[in-house]
Amino acid sequence: MVAPEDPDALVRAARSxxxxxxxxxxxxxxxxxxRYLRVLVGDDAEDVASEAWLxxxxxxxxxxxxxxxxxxxxxxxxxxxxxxxxxxxRRRPQVSAPLEQLDEVSAGDDTADRALxxxxxxxxxxxxASLPPEMAEAVMLRVVVGxxxxxxxxxxxxxAGAVRTAAYRGLRQLAQRVAARDPVTSSPGPxxxxxx
Amino acid sequence: MDREDLDGVRPxxxxxxxxxxxxxxxxxxxxxxxxxxxxxxxxxxxxxxxxGRVGGGSWPARLLTLKLAAAALAxxxxxxxxxxxxxTGALREPAGPPAPVASTAVVPSTAVVPSTAVVPSTAVVPSTAVVPSTAVVKPSVTPPPASPxxxxxxxxxxxxxxxxxxxxxxxxxxxRRWDRDxxxxxxxxxxxxxxxSYQHRPASGxxxxxxxxxxxxxxxxx
Numbered sequence: 141m142v143a144p145e146d147p148d149a150l151v152r153a154a155r156s157x158x159x160x161x162x163x164x165x166x167x168x169x170x171x172x173x174x175r176y177l178r179v180l181v182g183d184d185a186e187d188v189a190s191e192a193w194l195x196x197x198x199x200x201x202x203x204x205x206x207x208x209x210x211x212x213x214x215x216x217x218x219x220x221x222x223x224x225x226x227x228x229x230r231r232r233p234q235v236s237a238p239l240e241q242l243d244e245v246s247a248g249d250d251t252a253d254r255a256l257x258x259x260x261x262x263x264x265x266x267x268x269a270s271l272p273p274e275m276a277e278a279v280m281l282r283v284v285v286g287x288x289x290x291x292x293x294x295x296x297x298x299x300a301g302a303v304r305t306a307a308y309r310g311l312r313q314l315a316q317r318v319a320a321r322d323p324v325t326s327s328p329g330p331x332x333x334x335x336x
Numbered sequence: 337m338d339r340e341d342l343d344g345v346r347p348x349x350x351x352x353x354x355x356x357x358x359x360x361x362x363x364x365x366x367x368x369x370x371x372x373x374x375x376x377x378x379x380x381x382x383x384x385x386x387x388g389r390v391g392g393g394s395w396p397a398r399l400l401t402l403k404l405a406a407a408a409l410a411x412x413x414x415x416x417x418x419x420x421x422x423x424t425g426a427l428r429e430p431a432g433p434p435a436p437v438a439s440t441a442v443v444p445s446t447a448v449v450p451s452t453a454v455v456p457s458t459a460v461v462p463s464t465a466v467v468p469s470t471a472v473v474k475p476s477v478t479p480p481p482a483s484p485x486x487x488x489x490x491x492x493x494x495x496x497x498x499x500x501x502x503x504x505x506x507x508x509x510x511x512r513r514w515d516r517d518x519x520x521x522x523x524x525x526x527x528x529x530x531x532x533s534y535q536h537r538p539a540s541g542x543x544x545x546x547x548x549x550x551x552x553x554x555x556x557x558x
Contacts, residue, residue, distance in 0.1 A: 154382075162382045166375055171367030190374050197382035264362035284363050311356060318355035 147207035154200055162200065166193070169211060173218045175261070176280045179269040180222040188225055192218040212291040215281060219295060267314060275310030282307045 142153040142161050147168065153161035173192065177185035195217050203213055268276050268284075274296075281292040282303070289300040289307075296303060 157386055159379060159383060163375065163379050166378050167367065167372060170374070170378075171371045172364075174367075174371050175363065186374070190377065193374060193378040194381045197378055198385045200382065201385070201387070259358050259362045261362050261365045261368070264359045267359060268363060283360055314359060315355045318359065 147210075151203075151205070151207050151210045155203060157201065162197070165210070169214055172211075172285045173214060175265050175284050176215065176277075177218055177222055178265050179276050179280050180219070181225055182269075184225055188221045189218065192221045195221070208287075208291070211285060212287055212295065215285050215287065216295050267317070268310070271310045271313060274306050275313065278303050278306035279310040279314075283311075 142149045142158065142164075144150065144164050147165075150161045150165050150168075154165050170189065170193070174185055174189045177188050177192075181188055192214070196214055203210070205213065265284075268279055270276075271279065277296060278292060281287050281295060282289070287295070289303045292307075293300040293303045298306075
């Protein structure tokens, strides 16, 4: 039995076919992948995550890398499946939505404000998802999935510097929104400036 | 809250009370049971993908298995279909192209040889036996594949001259059948020639068209 606190050993064991190790890897990585997918595809995130894990389970034995590599690899697979879904949705004929639904969709700031009233996991993801897409994706991969800038840039097809800038701007916008809701904590703190 | 910085070098610590600390803590909270609901399906997929399991293994092995299965299926269908066709009598027609009509027309003597081998070419035998009519000659050149016509059984019973056509008899019922069968084109042509040969018998030295053909054959000339 592999120690669950050593993710690199878990990856090695799962690559050699250890089912328990794979189960522990799933428990570690699935929440981050699912939340990342929620930012990308919304309510279809669970279906896309299921497809991604089918591919991960099938191809894990041919994967080579450690825990950091595993996180990047699984995020890449999840993003590809999400792009497949988005492309398929764009090919479908658009259904005309009633005006009431359009009003709900355009009220992004209100949704973010409602999310801040109760900071749960879903609310925090909804708040991040209200950012512009490049910033939201950079924040999710950097903060939630836990990738470094270089690996995030590989997934997004951008330079590490561009990823760093997008993540910083995204976090600053989030901090401003939170500060606007709570005037006691004013500007973004020094820790956020360090992240730049 | 410890974080690596964006370069992946320095840990970033959001101080307690920072406006984002609560949001990011919620975003990175441990997974809930609802989020982990697909665990068994993922583990089952991992188990199914294990090498050596049915349906698992590398893709070349699966591709080879599919090819073998397709070949086995094709063989079964072919052999089984032929056996079924043989049992049901669907193979009465020859499988290849039709019998070579041109060759039988060019070599009429070969058609006549089995029955008229002892007869000289200026035959007493009615000329119809030598006339290169493809319809008459063909059955004796090529071993006849079983014909779907009802005359097939009688054809083998008829010994000498007309493998395809019935002979007239005194039986009224058989004559009716004869009249019906002579409507077949080959038999009709043959009976017409028979009538002509009875009306006009050639003088000595006069050759019929078919006999000239026979005389041109090298074997007969030599």
